[in-house]
Amino acid sequence: xxxxxxxxxxxxxxxxxxxxxxxxxxxxxxxxxxxxxxxxxxxxxxxxxxxxxxxxxxxxxxxxxxxxxxxxxxxxxxxxxxxxxxxxxxxxxxxxxxxxxxxxxxxxxxxxxxxxxxxxxxxxxxxxxxxxxxxxxxxxxxxxxxxxxxxxxxxxxxxxxxxxxxxxxxxxxxxxxxxxxxxxxxxxxxxxxxxxxxxxxxxxxxxxxxxxxxxxxxxxxxxxxxxxxxxxxxxxxxxxxxxxxxxxxxxxxxxxxxxxxxxxxxxxxxxxxxxxxxxxxxxxxxxxxxxxxxxxxxxxxxxxxxxxxxxxxxxxxxxxxxxxxxxxxxxxxxxxxxxxxxxxxxxxxx
Ligand code: NAD
Ligand code: DAU
Numbered sequence: 001x002x003x004x005x006x007x008x009x010x011x012x013x014x015x016x017x018x019x020x021x022x023x024x025x026x027x028x029x030x031x032x033x034x035x036x037x038x039x040x041x042x043x044x045x046x047x048x049x050x051x052x053x054x055x056x057x058x059x060x061x062x063x064x065x066x067x068x069x070x071x072x073x074x075x076x077x078x079x080x081x082x083x084x085x086x087x088x089x090x091x092x093x094x095x096x097x098x099x100x101x102x103x104x105x106x107x108x109x110x111x112x113x114x115x116x117x118x119x120x121x122x123x124x125x126x127x128x129x130x131x132x133x134x135x136x137x138x139x140x141x142x143x144x145x146x147x148x149x150x151x152x153x154x155x156x157x158x159x160x161x162x163x164x165x166x167x168x169x170x171x172x173x174x175x176x177x178x179x180x181x182x183x184x185x186x187x188x189x190x191x192x193x194x195x196x197x198x199x200x201x202x203x204x205x206x207x208x209x210x211x212x213x214x215x216x217x218x219x220x221x222x223x224x225x226x227x228x229x230x231x232x233x234x235x236x237x238x239x240x241x242x243x244x245x246x247x248x249x250x251x252x253x254x255x256x257x258x259x260x261x262x263x264x265x266x267x268x269x270x271x272x273x274x275x276x277x278x279x280x281x282x283x284x285x286x287x288x289x290x291x292x293x294x295x296x297x298x299x300x301x302x303x304x305x306x307x308x309x310x311x312x313x314x315x316x317x318x319x320x321x322x323x324x325x326x327x328x329x330x331x332x333x334x335x336x337x338x339x340x341x342x343x344x345x346x347x348x349x350x
Contacts, residue, residue: 008083015044061105095164102168142166146292192256197234223287225265233312257297
């Protein structure tokens with residue numbers, strides 16, 4: 001039995017990943033550490049039972065004492081770090097928590113993992129690690145900045161993050177890299193493009209547009225709506241992380257993307273059409289500050305070296321996603337009450 005510490009496992013991608021791992025493997029105990037911020041929701045995991053294979057712990061990754069206690073109580077083999085503040089617009093309003101969680105939290109996880117995993121030193125003084133351990137940092141294509149009409153992000157593209165969010169993720173990547181260079185920490189970094197699918201918090205483009213369409217509310221499109229993102233179904237992302245964790249070469253970075261570039265306005269129109277609503281709902285609003293124009297992921301490394309490929313077509317993935325939101329309006333109502341209502345008023349009714 002191996003033990004995996006998943007952080008941020010009550011969020012959008014993390015909860016899909018918890019279900020993926022527990023559904024696929026019998027030989028894993030999974031410990032889920034999540035602070036349950038506005039974006040974390042135990043309802044996302046309601047079918048998972050606490051027991052021999054699964055334990056939930058409420059708490060933050062920057063809480064060193066707690067992380068140390070977890071490593072004392074559990075024989076952790078893998079750390080998969082999803083925990084983060086993840087929304088660009090919030091990072092523009094208030095960057096501080098992004099640095100605390102995304103940067104400081106990552107450092108705490110690395111440090112505690114290192115202390116617990118090191119068994120000795122080699123002849124040069126480098127730490128030697130227990131067999132079979134690995135730290136995986138779930139990062140983002142946003143660390144590369146923005147693209148013009150041509151080109152794609154490769155793993156070797158220089159980092160040029162533009163928002164406080166992406167700068168915090170790039171900083172975390174640098175720290176993970178440094179732990180590998182200086183301390184030989186076994187690690188991988190994955191940098192994925194935009195995810196969509198079930199359980200995504202409705203502050204993000206796709207669920208926000210679905211929710212507003214269903215409520216006949218205006219659809220706020222930033223700027224000219226011609227910004228391009230490279231969309232991947234969350235389940236394909238989860239399989240990619242699983243693949244990198246188990247077969248990725250230690251120390252390597254893997255880009256993850258579905259070769260699926262779409263302009264925002266195309267997506268909004270697709271949602272309107274699928275839900276049988278009117279394009280009159282579209283409202284062009286003030287652009288996001290520092291708005292990245294285009295992302296596109298070059299995914300050859302993961303597809304050729306590790307054999308991963310996306311399984312969803314965008315058409316199928318979007319159809320299923322829209323159906324999921326239609327069938328789970330109660331989930332939507334629950335997560336959009338309270339704090340989110342205030343956030344929405346502040347962001348969109350300025
Ligand atoms: P999310 O906002 O839906 O979930 C984040 C989770 O982290 C929540 O459950 C939240 O409670 C938890 N969390 C926040 N602060 C914490 C802390 N201090 N300690 C422990 N838990 C904490 O985010 P998501 O969209 O699921 O993204 C997950 C990860 O994947 C992030 O690291 C993000 O940068 C990365 N990523 C996201 C996308 C995307 O399109 N959503 C794409 C590429 C990479
Ligand atoms: O690329 C990966 C990243 O994708 C992840 O690292 C982030 O965690 C995730 O939030 C996402 O970032 P984006 O900024 O690309 O996603 P978001 O859903 O916020 O916006 C997608 C595009 O839609 C972007 O160009 C902004 C635009 N947009 C967004 C919202 C919320 C609108 O036009 N109107 C909106 O109301």
